[in-house]
Amino acid sequence: MVTQxxxxxxxxxxxxxxxxVSAITLSLYTVFIIxxxxxxxxxxxxxxxxxxxxxxxxxxxxxxxxSIGVHSWIGLWSISTDYIKATGARFFFQSICGLAMFxxxxxxxxxxxxx
Amino acid sequence: MxxxxxxxxxxxxxxxxxxxxxxxxxxxKDLMVLDVLNILKAQDPSISYRRSCREGxxxxxxxxxxxxxxxxxxxxxxxxxxxxxxxxxxLPGLPVVRDLVIDMGQFYKQYEKIRPYLINDAPAPAIExxxxxxxxxxxxxxxxxxxxxxxxxxxxxxxxxxxxxxxPSGLLQAxxxxxxxxxxxxxxxxxxxxxxxxxxxxxxxxxxxxxxxxGLNPTKAIGNIRTMLLQRAT
Numbered sequence: 001m002v003t004q005x006x007x008x009x010x011x012x013x014x015x016x017x018x019x020x021v022s023a024i025t026l027s028l029y030t031v032f033i034i035x036x037x038x039x040x041x042x043x044x045x046x047x048x049x050x051x052x053x054x055x056x057x058x059x060x061x062x063x064x065x066x067s068i069g070v071h072s073w074i075g076l077w078s079i080s081t082d083y084i085k086a087t088g089a090r091f092f093f094q095s096i097c098g099l100a101m102f103x104x105x106x107x108x109x110x111x112x113x114x115x
Numbered sequence: 116m117x118x119x120x121x122x123x124x125x126x127x128x129x130x131x132x133x134x135x136x137x138x139x140x141x142x143x144k145d146l147m148v149l150d151v152l153n154i155l156k157a158q159d160p161s162i163s164y165r166r167s168c169r170e171g172x173x174x175x176x177x178x179x180x181x182x183x184x185x186x187x188x189x190x191x192x193x194x195x196x197x198x199x200x201x202x203x204x205x206l207p208g209l210p211v212v213r214d215l216v217i218d219m220g221q222f223y224k225q226y227e228k229i230r231p232y233l234i235n236d237a238p239a240p241a242i243e244x245x246x247x248x249x250x251x252x253x254x255x256x257x258x259x260x261x262x263x264x265x266x267x268x269x270x271x272x273x274x275x276x277x278x279x280x281x282x283p284s285g286l287l288q289a290x291x292x293x294x295x296x297x298x299x300x301x302x303x304x305x306x307x308x309x310x311x312x313x314x315x316x317x318x319x320x321x322x323x324x325x326x327x328x329x330g331l332n333p334t335k336a337i338g339n340i341r342t343m344l345l346q347r348a349t
Contacts, residue, residue: 015311
């Protein structure tokens with residue numbers, strides 16, 4: 001058993017599962033958005049903002065936003081542990097990634113929910 | 116034919132270098148790469164490499180032949196040659212002792228970590244622990260591993276974290292004991308593997324499957340370990 005404390009869920013299995021669950025969420029959202037844009041070629045601002053005002057869309061978008069955070073954290077954490085060998089530099093990189101993700105999530109909630 | 120060999124003698128050389136040799140191959144005969152090395156060693160006795168059984172059983176002569184890991188004794192020159200040239204390098208990712216000889220310490224350490232022996236806490240029967248033909252069949256494709264290290268040294272995840280990621284060879288062996296009906300330490304074995312490195316550093320690029328000289332499939336074994344971990348935890 002390799003001990004570490006900076007990975008997302010501390011368990012390899014949990015990280016692996018979350019990586020897949022978040023990937024599925026991200027793909028569904030991508031397919032949905034592309035499909036929506038293709039089916040509505042004459043999209044107006046009102047229509048677009050009505051879509052994002054619907055509760056289900058807010059739930060879906062928030063799920064996607066959290067999925068981006070989880071997915072990118074697990075991915076970038078893996079990259080950092082593969083390629084950055086110096087502990088200080090690796091921890092710094094991980095901290096910057098963690099901070100960036102937190103900012104994106106808070107900022108994203110503001111944008112999507114129109115707060 | 117031109118043969119280019121990785122040379123490094125830490126007692127004499129500051130840095131490794133490639134040395135070229137010209138060799139006349141016999142007509143109408145496809146030599147194995149090991150035969151070529153033996154011919155060259157007769158010319159230049161300073162070339163170092165490991166070899167023993169010369170028939171793909173012992174796993175000593177694992178090396179990188181024109182970019183692909185394999186056993187020199189069972190790889191025909193016609194298969195390994197690229198653009199009229201045969202390039203021989205040590206297996207990548209492990210420290211070089213000399214020329215084509217690598218230090219396998221890290222590889223064996225990972226093997227040791229998975230406890231590659233049967234653990235059974237039940238009292239030993241008078242003769243032997245029996246297994247049905249179906250139970251025995253589950254070990255096919257796993258027990259044949261000869262620990263030549265061709266797979267683990269072809270794996271980027273093992274290159275970057277050889278101290279933390281068990282590697283395809285070790286994981287194939289780990290599954291060999293997880294799948295064994297006579298082993299009773301399944302839960303402990305699984306608990307030892309459930310961290311983000313030991314198993315989950317495998318990203319399924321299948322370099323291991325591509326190079327295994329015995330035609331085994333470590334990626335599939337790793338998938339089976341994942342499934343066992345998942346079944347236990349959901």
